[in-house]
Amino acid sequence: MSGKSGVEIGVENVARLQAYLDGLAAVGEPLPMRAGKPNMSAIALACGFDRQVLYKNPAAVALIDEIVARAPAREPEADTDPEEKPRSDRRDQRIMQLEQQLAAARAENAGLRERLRRLQHIEEHVTETGRRIANPALPSFGGTGE
CATH class of the missing domain: 1.20.5 (Single alpha-helices involved in coiled-coils or other helix-helix interfaces)
Known part of the structure; x- marks a missing residue:
């Protein structure tokens, strides 16, 4: 058992997500997209937590919504x-x-x-x-x- 409360883990997850989003913005990379929506699996994998965090943690949902509203991400290039x-x-x-x-x-x-x-x-x-x-x-x- 980690000894951390659910709230503490949630705060850590949001901090990791914020750091990931800041890193994307710093290098000019778009948010990973799939079928016109943020690719939650790719984002969660990059942040190192379960993708359900991006659906159930209100602060994480707000961060993703804010990024999408502020600068809609593009689909990946065809060279993938x-x-x-x-x-x-x-x-x-x-x-x-x-x-x-x-x-x-x-x-x-x-x-x-x-x-x-x-x-x-x-x-x-x-x-x-x-x-x-x-x-x-x-x-x-x-x-x-x-």
């Missing part, structure tokens, strides 16, 4: 590596696939936890009373036969 785009597209597809698998596993996990809770309750009842809990969905054959 043509292999970069397909590789990054494959990476994005893989990330999306893994996120979907994670969501499915979490949903299954929640369902299994609920089932376990119900079964533990039934087991506790049987242990305490020595009787089973009747399942209303099943017919009863122990009655008078009527």
